[in-house]
Amino acid sequence: MVELLSLTGLRFGWRSDQTLLDIDALALASGERLFLRGPSGCGKSTLLGLIGGVLQPRSGSIHLLGQALEALRPAARDRLRADHIGFVFQQFNLLPYLDARDNVLLPLGFSRRRAAAVGSDPRARADELLRRLNLDADALAGQAAAELSFGQQQRVAVARALIGAPELIVADEPTSALDADNRKAFLDLLAKECARSGTALLFVSHDASLADGFDRVLDLPALNRATAPACC
Amino acid sequence: MLLKLARASLWNRRGTIALTLFTIALSVALLLAVERLREGARRGFASSVSGTDLVVGARTSPLQLLLYSVFHIGDASANLRWDSYEVIAALPEIRFAIPITLGDSHRGYRVLGTEVGYFEHFRHGRRQALVFAAGRAFAGAQEVVLGAEVARQLRYRIGDSLVIAHGGGRHDILRHDEAPFRVVGVLAATGTPVDRTLHVSLESLEAIHADWRHGVRLPGSANHAEAAPRTLSAVFLGLHNRAAALGLQRRINEYTGEPLLAILPALTLAQLWSLTAVAENALRLVAACVVLAGLLGLCGALLTALEQRRRELAILRALGARPWQIAALLLIESGAITLAGAVAGALLLVLTLAAAGPWLLAEYGVPVAPLAFTPREACLLALVLAAGLAAGLLPAWRAWRRTLADGLTLRT
Numbered sequence: 001m002v003e004l005l006s007l008t009g010l011r012f013g014w015r016s017d018q019t020l021l022d023i024d025a026l027a028l029a030s031g032e033r034l035f036l037r038g039p040s041g042c043g044k045s046t047l048l049g050l051i052g053g054v055l056q057p058r059s060g061s062i063h064l065l066g067q068a069l070e071a072l073r074p075a076a077r078d079r080l081r082a083d084h085i086g087f088v089f090q091q092f093n094l095l096p097y098l099d100a101r102d103n104v105l106l107p108l109g110f111s112r113r114r115a116a117a118v119g120s121d122p123r124a125r126a127d128e129l130l131r132r133l134n135l136d137a138d139a140l141a142g143q144a145a146a147e148l149s150f151g152q153q154q155r156v157a158v159a160r161a162l163i164g165a166p167e168l169i170v171a172d173e174p175t176s177a178l179d180a181d182n183r184k185a186f187l188d189l190l191a192k193e194c195a196r197s198g199t200a201l202l203f204v205s206h207d208a209s210l211a212d213g214f215d216r217v218l219d220l221p222a223l224n225r226a227t228a229p230a231c232c
Numbered sequence: 233m234l235l236k237l238a239r240a241s242l243w244n245r246r247g248t249i250a251l252t253l254f255t256i257a258l259s260v261a262l263l264l265a266v267e268r269l270r271e272g273a274r275r276g277f278a279s280s281v282s283g284t285d286l287v288v289g290a291r292t293s294p295l296q297l298l299l300y301s302v303f304h305i306g307d308a309s310a311n312l313r314w315d316s317y318e319v320i321a322a323l324p325e326i327r328f329a330i331p332i333t334l335g336d337s338h339r340g341y342r343v344l345g346t347e348v349g350y351f352e353h354f355r356h357g358r359r360q361a362l363v364f365a366a367g368r369a370f371a372g373a374q375e376v377v378l379g380a381e382v383a384r385q386l387r388y389r390i391g392d393s394l395v396i397a398h399g400g401g402r403h404d405i406l407r408h409d410e411a412p413f414r415v416v417g418v419l420a421a422t423g424t425p426v427d428r429t430l431h432v433s434l435e436s437l438e439a440i441h442a443d444w445r446h447g448v449r450l451p452g453s454a455n456h457a458e459a460a461p462r463t464l465s466a467v468f469l470g471l472h473n474r475a476a477a478l479g480l481q482r483r484i485n486e487y488t489g490e491p492l493l494a495i496l497p498a499l500t501l502a503q504l505w506s507l508t509a510v511a512e513n514a515l516r517l518v519a520a521c522v523v524l525a526g527l528l529g530l531c532g533a534l535l536t537a538l539e540q541r542r543r544e545l546a547i548l549r550a551l552g553a554r555p556w557q558i559a560a561l562l563l564i565e566s567g568a569i570t571l572a573g574a575v576a577g578a579l580l581l582v583l584t585l586a587a588a589g590p591w592l593l594a595e596y597g598v599p600v601a602p603l604a605f606t607p608r609e610a611c612l613l614a615l616v617l618a619a620g621l622a623a624g625l626l627p628a629w630r631a632w633r634r635t636l637a638d639g640l641t642l643r644t
Contacts, residue, residue, distance in 0.1 A: 052550065054549060074554075074555075075554055078549075078552055078553070078554045079552065081550075081552050082551060082552020082553075083552070087550040087551070089547075089550070093547065094547070095237075095240075095241075095544055095547060095548075096244070096544075097240050097241060097243065097244030098240055102240075106551055107551045107552065109233030109234075109236075109237075110233070110548075110551050110552035110553055110557075111552055144244075160551075
């Protein structure tokens with residue numbers, strides 16, 4: 001399998017006298033679905049910030065599609081993130097004043113590569129993605145995202161992450177506010193859409209019961225050699 | 233993309249944005265109104281004496297002479313003698329000499345005693361002659377020619393009769409009931425004090441005052457149809473050659489028959505403007521401060537909203553937005569609010585002036601054209617826009633810093 005993402009000797013802390021993350025090695029292959037478990041406060045969101053290129057490691061290396069993020073200028077890191085990563089967060093995923101379709105189209109405004117991948121009719125592509133996620137774009141047109149149900153918002157967020165076929169989707173506790181039935185349905189939908197587009201999935205959650213169906217499961221506290229008081 | 237986002241975001245916050253926009257619109261309208269009224273007042277004053285080279289009166293301050301003779305503001309502290317006028321009018325440099333006498337009024341409007349030559353030689357605006365909207369100039373005793381506003385406001389028509397009163401003021405107390413005047417002409421509107429003036433012959437005015445002493449009519453006196461004038465309030469002079477004005481001014485000021493003063497209206501007007509410049513600048517400063525307060529309000533509104541929009545900005549960062557794009561979004565928003573506020577302010581000014589313009593002209597003789605935006609006003613609007621963008625710099629900078637600190641999730 002082709003390596004998509006790799007972390008080597010990664011160390012990070014918000015202050016110089018403190019280390020929050022100390023990870024010897026972590027890798028994700030193209031198309032792989034990896035479940036990364038970790039309780040609140042153990043540095044999951046910080047790790048995603050590092051993978052997204054928004055934060056810089058104190059030492060070590062992060063490679064995405066063969067490019068060392070730490071060697072890139074901030075603008076190039078932003079471009080790499082826009083071109084190759086789709087994010088789904090725990091909540092507040094969408095711009096509340098845009099409707100579902102405009103939220104899905106949003107990443108295309110920041111990534112030429114993804115805009116080119118979508119082709120000449122991005123609206124049709126956004127509508128198709130929403131339809132596959134059981135949402136009717138026309139019925140939701142003009143309706144602010146803030147007025148959608150939480151489940152609908154999460155599906156719109158998945159469609160937004162998938163548009164333009166990024167190589168990696170990072171999902172940060174996306175099911176924590178869903179009930180058990182919807183959680184299962186959402187996970188199935190997410191896995192199915194990633195498999196359909198060949199997109200790798202890095203799923204981060206504190207809930208180990210969601211790990212079924214992933215290619216691989218890792219425990220962040222076990223990976224992280226740093227001592228984190230709030231963790232474990 | 234950023235424009236679309238800014239538009240949607242502003243629309244989402246339209247309640248608070250509308251208040252900010254309204255504040256800016258009001259302040260811009262005030263700023264432009266001060267400028268427009270200042271220009272209007274200057275234009276109105278300047279257009280009142282466009283064809284007169286010198287104004288002569290009894291020795292007083294140049295400003296007082298100009299104000300009472302041309303603008304009918306205040307009264308003459310002394311009059312010049314008729315024989316002095318005859319000496320001056322006979323000088324070879326003189327093309328025309330218009331004697332005037334002020335002092336009486338009719339229902340708040342000034343009465344001007346003059347000669348028929350007034351209607352021929354007096355110029356206003358861009359050297360425009362007086363035009364009769366109806367009737368003719370006075371030809372005999374007890375005939376009056378009305379300014380446009382007097383006729384319109386008091387609804388006088390040709391043939392109507394009216395009585396003038398001794399002295400000024402809005403209420404006619406000492407009326408010359410014994411000598412009513414008949415309206416024989418109405419002048420077309422000029423946008424100058426002429427519109428607010430009743431014109432009668434010097435002889436008629438002298439006659440109705442023949443039996444008055446110290447503001448009171450002597451009992452048992454008889455009516456006089458006409459009487460030769462003995463004194464005048466001022467004389468308007470037109471010269472064959474304007475270059476001779478300075479020399480003639482000096483000679484009149486050195487006249488030995490009685491103490492006289494000759495002024496060049498344009499120079500004295502400039503003197504007036506230099507006196508009023510302090511007040512004008514104070515008004516401008518106040519208006520500029522109001523605009524500044526509006527823009528600070530904008531800055532405050534953006535900063536307050538920034539705290540509530542941290543999640544929104546973090547989402548944009550996750551989608552690949554660069555920090556400068558986040559800052560640009562804030563600048564676009566501040567620019568758009570200021571632009572909309574400036575346009576709304578200009579529109580407010582146009583509507584206000586369209587409604588109040590006739591009243592301003594009638595009441596104060598200040599001509600204002602609602603749509604006549606000057607390059608100076610355009611510069612002011614550009615400055616307001618630049619200041620509006622500057623007001624967005626602090627929120628933009630803070631957004632830029634915050635997106636770097638927050639990353640993809642919020643750190644509090």
